[in-house]
Ligand SMILES: NC(=O)c1ccc[n+]([C@@H]2O[C@H](COP(=O)([O-])OP(=O)(O)OC[C@H]3O[C@@H](n4cnc5c(N)ncnc54)[C@H](O)[C@@H]3O)[C@@H](O)[C@H]2O)c1
Ligand SMILES: N[C@@H](CCO)C(=O)O
């Protein structure tokens with residue numbers, strides 16, 4: 001059988017594991033794909049720095065490698081350019097693409113799928129969301145007959161690693177981030193992780209597939225974890241909650257809402273026990289009900305597992321003259337701004353402990369039509385701590401409420417403001 005020739009773009013954390021697995025599992029992969037899978041070249045920025053992969057395969061000329069006689073291009077470089085141009089060239093020339101690049105897919109999947117359609121090539125990117133966890137394929141294929149209403153979960157390993165350490169050991173933020181980078185979880189520029197851009201890209205990809213609507217990273221409301229303080233973590237713990245960076249994609253009537261932000265969830269919630277670089281995603285569909293996907297969301301070998309799975313799928317399609325799934329954006333639902341999304345807030349305030357303070361705070365909530373679910377006051381000295389948890393209300397109303405409360409004379413400091421998820425609203 002004629003081999004399937006593969007060009008690998010990038011050979012860092014993920015790429016080196018792809019090379020290893022291609023070599024170690026060559027016979028099994030050939031049997032599963034229906035043809036041998038032959039790695040014909042590896043493009044990297046500095047070929048002299050890669051001693052652990054076959055030297056004769058290395059090149060600094062990624063464009064030349066893409067233009068050479070290959071059937072499939074596997075991209076594990078990351079970022080937008082030059083990758084966007086390289087992959088468009090590959091697809092237009094009929095070469096199938098497997099990519100782990102969520103930043104690019106969340107920005108340019110429309111034009112990449114269009115290029116793939118022109119030539120009949122395939123575009124697969126399971127590794128781009130939640131690493132090793134099979135998630136895009138189940139959403140796109142297994143649930144193709146159902147109506148997905150919500151996708152919610154932890155999709156960034158680096159921030160989950162940091163938040164878990166802060167919660168469990170009170171670890172320091174920047175040291176834990178360095179450790180996550182050393183372990184190969186963080187992006188080349190880790191601000192993509194801590195500021196929520198990585199999770200927002202993944203949320204855009206998930207929402208696009210789940211709701212058959214083109215959603216880009218710009219459509220996603222995004223807050224990262226850099227503003228999460230140890231005071232927030234203590235406030236959460238006091239109420240039996242923990243803090244996680246969540247990606248939430250919801251169908252609301254004929255529109256969708258997609259957001260990424262830290263949120264307090266009950267410690268009894270299944271997402272609360274997802275630690276380290278693990279990811280977990282809940283999917284709710286009308287007929288299927290609730291489904292949960294859990295596993296390693298970052299790291300070289302887990303991500304390479306997803307890349308190899310896609311590579312075998314692409315190779316099979318070549319061998320059997322088949323095609324993989326195309327873009328499905330027919331529903332074209334409107335994306336709602338965050339202000340219209342109904343959420344719950346947890347608010348922790350330092351207030352003066354005197355008569356009428358609680359009434360003045362509560363009046364601001366009433367004025368904005370925000371219903372209070374629970375109030376707790378602690379302290380009998382000049383200062384008291386007031387914790388308020390709201391029922392679900394439009395996010396814009398909650399924001400205005402917090403702004404106005406912060407300006408009340410009796411409020412000395414707004415210590416912590418955090419959305420609350422995973423409880424009855
Ligand atoms: N590391 C993870 O846990 C993980 C998980 C899922 C997805 N991803 C995605 O996989 C991709 C790669 O991540 P990584 O962690 O392996 O990155 P990395 O920084 O370890 O490796 C990047 C590789 O790309 C090469 N490269 C950079 N610019 C190049 C260019 N212009 N031409 C040719 N080669 C170039 C570098 O030489 C290096 O070999 C990214 O899109 C990332 O988002 C990573
Ligand atoms: N930097 C990403 C890699 C996996 O996509 C993370 O930490 O989840």
Ligand code: NA
Nearest residue numbers: 126129131133
């Ligand atoms: Na995945």
